[in-house]
Amino acid sequence: MPQPLRIMSTLAVMALLREWLPGAGMPAEVEFNPTARLLARIAEGERADIAILTEAGVEGLAASGVLAAGTRVDVARSAIGLAVPRGAPHPEIGSVASLRAALLAAPSLVYSRAGASGIFFAELIERLGIADAVNAKATIIPQGFTAEVAARGEAALAIQQVSELMAVEGVEIVGKLPEGANTYAVFSAARFATARPEAPLLLERLAQAMTPERLARHGLDPA
Structure with a gap:
């Protein structure tokens, strides 16, 4: 049996990959x-066969020769x-002013320190x-997934990429943050320069x- 190809992937496309990979026709682990x-x-120094990262991350690694130049594929576009x-009231977040009021009124909330959404949110509240x-x-x-904290009842609001919020049971998506208080990330895939010969086909x-x-099923838009 062939050795599975190895993918290093951002959390933003986790649910999508878990749905697609069993039918991809090639063994892979993520x-x-x-x-x-x-x-x-x-x-x-860690390497795999394929990386799925932010567009900027892929471009930087391609420029340094870690990822193979010319192999980048834009996978998806995501909003925060x-x-x-589940079952909690949905606050009004249709405008920057209403989002600000909702954040001040909430008794608790959760966001991530490491992810792109958390970094942006920290800058937004400033x-x-x-x-x-x-x-x-x-x-x-x-x-990790902020929605897991909300699903356990430990936070009234969870902020993260929509696709990451949708990957968790026990929460309801209120919506995207409004224009003027949101940012859109493009996630891209490319193969490592050291990838095995089967990697281009999987890509x-x-x-x-x-x-x-x-x-759309996973809260993402075409890139």
Whole structure:
């Protein structure tokens, strides 16, 4: 039996990959982590066959020769969203002003320290002038899914990429953060320069599988 190809992937596409890989026709195993953590491990010398990271992360590794130049495939585009525990009221977040009010009114909330969404959210609450008030009642997890904290009833609001919120049972998606208080990340895949010969075929199949319908099921948009 052939050795599975190894993929190092951002958490943002975890649910999507878990749905698609069993039918991909090629054995593969995936390590899921925030992009920042994966980049740190790659910088320390760790290698796989395919990397799925932020667009900037892939471009940087291709420029340094770690990823094979010209193999980048843009997989998906993702926005940051907000979720509440299942059955909880949905706050109004249709404008920057209403989002600000919802964050101040919430008794508790959770965001991530390591992920791109958490870094952006920390900057957002600073820009809105509410960082001290929000952080006083916030749980800031080092990595992983913020929605798991909300699903356990330990936070009233969870902030993260919509696709990551949707990967967790026990929460309801309120929606994307409004324009002016959101950022969009493009996630890309490429093969490592040291990848095995089968890697290009898996990368090609991955690109073909990213249909609008599949992406939408997981809270993602076409790249």
